[in-house]
Amino acid sequence: xxxxxxxxxxxxxxxxxxxxxxxxxxKNALLxxxxxxxxxxxxxxTKRIIKVESEDLSTLLVDFLNEVxxxxxxxxxxxxxxxxxxxTDKRLEVKLKGKKVKSFRNEIKxxxxxxxxxxxxxxxxxxxIIFDI
Amino acid sequence: xxxxxxxxxxxxxxWEIPKKYKKGxxxxxxxYSSEDMIKNAFDDRSLEQLSNIxxxxxxxxxxxxxxxxxxxxxxxxxxxxxTKYPNGVISPGGVGxxxxxxxxxxxxxxxxxKIEKYLDKLAQGFNNVVPSGLGKGRSKKFTIGEIEKIIxxxxxxxxxxxxxxxxDLVNCEENGRLSEASAAKVSKRAKERGRDQAGTLGxxxxxxxxxxxxxxxxxGAAEAxxxxxxxxxxMVHTGSRGLGHQIATDYIKLMLNxxxxxxxxxxxxxxxxxxxxxxxxxxxxxxxxCGANFSWANKQIITExxxxxxxxxxxxxxxxxLVYDVAHNIAKIEEHEGEKLIVxxxxxxxxxxxxxxxxxxxxxxxGKPVLxxxxxxxxxxxxxxxxxxKQSFYSTCHGAGRSMSRTQAKKETSxxxxxxxxxxxxxxxxxxxxxxxxxxxxxxxxxxxxxxEAVCDAGLSKKVVKLKPLxxxxxx
Numbered sequence: 001x002x003x004x005x006x007x008x009x010x011x012x013x014x015x016x017x018x019x020x021x022x023x024x025x026x027k028n029a030l031l032x033x034x035x036x037x038x039x040x041x042x043x044x045x046t047k048r049i050i051k052v053e054s055e056d057l058s059t060l061l062v063d064f065l066n067e068v069x070x071x072x073x074x075x076x077x078x079x080x081x082x083x084x085x086x087x088t089d090k091r092l093e094v095k096l097k098g099k100k101v102k103s104f105r106n107e108i109k110x111x112x113x114x115x116x117x118x119x120x121x122x123x124x125x126x127x128x129i130i131f132d133i
Numbered sequence: 134x135x136x137x138x139x140x141x142x143x144x145x146x147x148w149e150i151p152k153k154y155k156k157g158x159x160x161x162x163x164x165y166s167s168e169d170m171i172k173n174a175f176d177d178r179s180l181e182q183l184s185n186i187x188x189x190x191x192x193x194x195x196x197x198x199x200x201x202x203x204x205x206x207x208x209x210x211x212x213x214x215x216t217k218y219p220n221g222v223i224s225p226g227g228v229g230x231x232x233x234x235x236x237x238x239x240x241x242x243x244x245x246x247k248i249e250k251y252l253d254k255l256a257q258g259f260n261n262v263v264p265s266g267l268g269k270g271r272s273k274k275f276t277i278g279e280i281e282k283i284i285x286x287x288x289x290x291x292x293x294x295x296x297x298x299x300x301d302l303v304n305c306e307e308n309g310r311l312s313e314a315s316a317a318k319v320s321k322r323a324k325e326r327g328r329d330q331a332g333t334l335g336x337x338x339x340x341x342x343x344x345x346x347x348x349x350x351x352x353g354a355a356e357a358x359x360x361x362x363x364x365x366x367x368m369v370h371t372g373s374r375g376l377g378h379q380i381a382t383d384y385i386k387l388m389l390n391x392x393x394x395x396x397x398x399x400x401x402x403x404x405x406x407x408x409x410x411x412x413x414x415x416x417x418x419x420x421x422x423c424g425a426n427f428s429w430a431n432k433q434i435i436t437e438x439x440x441x442x443x444x445x446x447x448x449x450x451x452x453x454x455l456v457y458d459v460a461h462n463i464a465k466i467e468e469h470e471g472e473k474l475i476v477x478x479x480x481x482x483x484x485x486x487x488x489x490x491x492x493x494x495x496x497x498x499x500g501k502p503v504l505x506x507x508x509x510x511x512x513x514x515x516x517x518x519x520x521x522x523k524q525s526f527y528s529t530c531h532g533a534g535r536s537m538s539r540t541q542a543k544k545e546t547s548x549x550x551x552x553x554x555x556x557x558x559x560x561x562x563x564x565x566x567x568x569x570x571x572x573x574x575x576x577x578x579x580x581x582x583x584x585x586e587a588v589c590d591a592g593l594s595k596k597v598v599k600l601k602p603l604x605x606x607x608x609x
Contacts, residue, residue, distance in 0.1 A: 008538040010177050010204040038568075055390060059402075066382050073375050074325045104267045105568055107336040109230040109378040113389065113402035114206030130206045132230045132378075133337055133539075 001124075004032040013108070013131040018124050025118065025125045026061060026092075027082050033065055034098075036131070038105030039078040046077045047097045049085070057089040058118045061127060064092055065111040076101050108133055135180045137171075146200075146591035147524075148174075150184050157188040157400065164198035165525075167587045170579070173536060177204035179211075185400050186214045190408075191221035193474060197525055199481045200587040201534030201579060205229075207403030210480035210535075213528045216409070218466060218473035222397070223414045224406035225388060225421070227477030228464050230381040231335075232424030234372030235306075235460040236482075236504035237432045238515065239453035241443070245345035245365040245603060251446055252343060253561055256604035258442035259341050260563040263435050265608030266333025266374060274328045281316040281324065283331060284376070287426030288433040296437050304455040304493060306483075309429045314422035319376075320383050323420075327376030327427055332434030334608035336569055338532075339371045340506075341439070344513060347601035354499040354517050354597040358456055366600060367439065367453055368513060369432050370506050372462065377424040384417040409475050418464070425463060432458060456515075457493075457502040459483065461531035467491075469526055476526050484518035484529040484594050492518070503594050505585060508533045508578035509562075509570075509607075510555050513600040514585050521592030529593040530585070533578040542577035555605065564607035573607070 007014040015032050019025025050067050054060040072078055079098035086093035109132040118127045140148050143163070148171065150162035162183040166174055174180060179202050186208055187196040193215045202211030207226035216222050248255070264271060275283065282290050288309025291297055302308045316324075334341065346364040349355045360366070373380075388405040391413050392398075397406065407414045440452045464477045476483075485492050485501040492501045500518035507513045511533070518527060537545070548567030551574045555562050564570060588594050 006540055008540060010179075010535045010538055011210055012206065013539070054386075059389065063386060066386070070322055070326065070375075070379055070382065074322060105566070107265075107267050109375075110382045112206040112226075112230075113385070113405075116402070132206070 003028040007128065009130060013133045015129050016126060017129060018126050020124060022057065022125060023084055023087065025127065026064060029061060029065060029129065030068060030079065030082055033068060033108070034078055034080050036106060037078065037108060039101040040103050040105070041078060041099040041101050044100040045097070046075070046100055047095060049093065049095050051093045053091050055090065058116050058127065059113065060090060060092055061118065062111045062113050062116050065129070069108055069110060106133065135184065136175060146587060150180060155184045158184060160187050160192050160195050162187045163195040164202060165200040165587060165591050165593070167583065170200070170583065170587065179204040179209040182207065182209040183212065185404060186212055188399055189214055189216060189222055189224065189404065189406060190397055191217040193217055197528065199528060199530040200591065201530040201532055201584045203534045203536065205479065207401055208479040211530065212479045213477065213481045213526060215469070215474040215476045215526050218475050219410040220408050221475055222406035223409040223418055223464055223475055224404055224477060225381050225384045225417055226403045226405060227479055228381070228421060229462040229479050230378045231372040231462055232377035232380060232421055233428035233460040234462040235428055235432070235458060236506055237369040237436070237458040238456040238504050239367040239436065240359050240456050241365045241449065241453055242451045243365050243447070243449060244363045246363060248365055248447060252604050254446050255343060255442065256561045256563045256606055258446060259439050259606045262438040262442055263341060263606070264333050265336055265565055266330045267336060267608070271329050271332050275331060277324050280327050283430045284319060284423035284426050285314050285316050286310060288429040291430055291433045297433050298454070301433065301436065301455045305429065305458040306460060309433070311422035311425050313419055314426050315419040316423060318416045318420040319380055319423045323376050323379035323383065326379045327374065330374040330376065331427065331431050332438060333374060333431070334371050334435070335374055336608045338573055339608055341606040342368045342602050343604040344368055344600040344602050346598050347512065348599040350596040350598065351517070357496055357499045358502050358515060358597065360456070360515065360598050368506060368600070369435055371431060371435070373424040373428040374431060376427045380420045380424045384420060387413060421464060425460065428460070429458065457504060459502070459504055474526070478528055480531045481528045482531045483527060484516070484522050485527050486518045486520040486522065489518070503529055505530060506532050507581040508575040509551065509573050509605055510558060510560055510602060511575050511581050515597045515600065516588070516594035517597050519592065519595050522594060525593055530588050533581040533584055535577055536579045537577040539572040542574055543571045545576055546571050546574050560602050561604040563604070570607065
């Protein structure tokens with residue numbers, strides 16, 4: 001099953017992300033972000049706990065991705081594993097696991113809220129995310 | 134989706150989306166385009182985005198899109214929206230994530246032909262001293278305390294520390310510092326993101342170029358700007374890096390939660406805004422000023438680094454002096470026809486006319502220098518502000534403007550091919566990798582010459598000189 005795909009966008013990076021359930025949607029969004037950053041990783045491992053609160057599920061996903069971008073930038077880390085500790089439509093607490101990085105091949109400035117709305121189609125959740133790059 | 138039947142032509146260069154097009158539009162939307170370029174105006178969501186900005190509370194006259202406009206998110210790139218001061222809205226989305234992304238032009242006293250044999254060494258030297266900052270920032274990290282001084286003091290703080298010349302301030306927009314900046318309004322995370330990024334270029338369309346003054350259109354203005362035919366100059370394009378991105382992220386999230394408090398409903402979340410004179414509006418403005426100060430400081434550090442390289446390789450004592458530094462992602466408080474306004478320019482450049490008080494004194498007679506970068510391998514321009522740009526709140530274009538997505542550009546060409554094409558044109562390319570080069574190929578952009586023609590014919594600015602690239606240095 002396709003996890004995400006790239007959509008044509010004139011200036012930035014637009015992805016359509018899929019998931020059979022809400023958790024998988026978040027997991028695939030993290031995977032897509034990580035793939036697009038193209039980190040050159042070190043061997044050293046890392047883990048972080050992050051908490052995000054937002055007014056609805058779509059906003060929660062954008063805020064989650066922004067937290068990952070910003071934390072990764074400050075700590076020079078990349079995260080490819082996610083464990084849910086607490087997850088509602090308005091609140092998220094997760095444990096992220098990943099690696100320290102030497103550098104990123106691509107820069108993602110932030111995730112925008114433009115068009116970011118989670119929809120359920122053919123039993124799958126999906127959302128379009130535009131990253132400012 | 135908007136189509137040609139929804140718009141009307143006002144003049145050969147101006148097209149209008151009437152107020153009735155969409156519920157909630159408070160003013161019409163106007164965009165600048167030539168007959169030739171309008172065919173592509175409907176290819177993406179940019180005009181829909183233009184109609185959206187016309188719904189901003191207390192927007193004045195028109196929402197505008199400059200001739201290089203294209204799709205963004207929230208605002209179109211090339212978008213201009215002026216709201217009434219002090220209770221009109223301020224929108225972080227109308228400034229963008231790269232707060233005060235801007236162009237700096239440095240001139241030398243040397244003729245480009247005379248330094249031709251040193252060009253490769255110069256370009257390599259620039260590439261060595263200016264990191265991209267993608268996870269691998271500068272080796273020296275600033276402390277949080279130093280970052281606070283930088284974001285409140287901008288270029289002025291650095292020049293006081295001996296990192297620059299006094300003229301670097303005189304020849305810079307706002308003298309290199311917005312005094313309303315308050316470090317207390319910037320999050321610790323944003324400051325952290327800035328610690329190793331002052332003096333880094335970033336990626337995407339950011340660049341350093343060694344250029345040659347190729348053609349002069351206006352002798353008087355060129356002389357006033359200190360430019361002569363054949364002269365070697367250096368252009369820098371970068372912004373406020375991770376620090377600015379984080380300020381935008383923090384405040385966009387905050388404002389999304391606060392819009393209800395002010396009864397603001399908009400067609401797109403990314404347009405989120407609050408009244409300028411509200412507590413949140415004031416906090417964002419002060420933080421945005423910190424972002425602008427960081428952007429100037431970033432370019433000031435880059436300037437000092439490349440001055441050292443220039444001097445070391447060429448032994449040229451005069452080195453590089455600042456012509457001007459102007460932002461194209463910013464909100465400014467300005468007076469227009471006797472009224473104070475909050476003018477958002479996202480991918481648009483401020484272009485004040487001759488005699489305007491905010492034009493540095495030495496340029497005041499001719500108008501503000503407007504620096505327009507081309508795409509990779511194409512020309513760039515120096516324009517000047519004109520009186521007829523009153524129609525656009527004295528705004529003009531900010532570059533060529535993309536016309537093709539990055540994926541499409543990668544399908545059409547490759548990094549190696551772009552490098553080869555540039556080489557054939559006699560242009561040196563230095564970058565840490567060829568990875569992002571195809572995405573930035575000139576085929577992915579509109580034709581800069583046509584955009585500048587449209588800008589000048591529409592009366593938004595006038596041409597002063599055309600600059601030809603000799604060496605391009607890209608971050609990644």
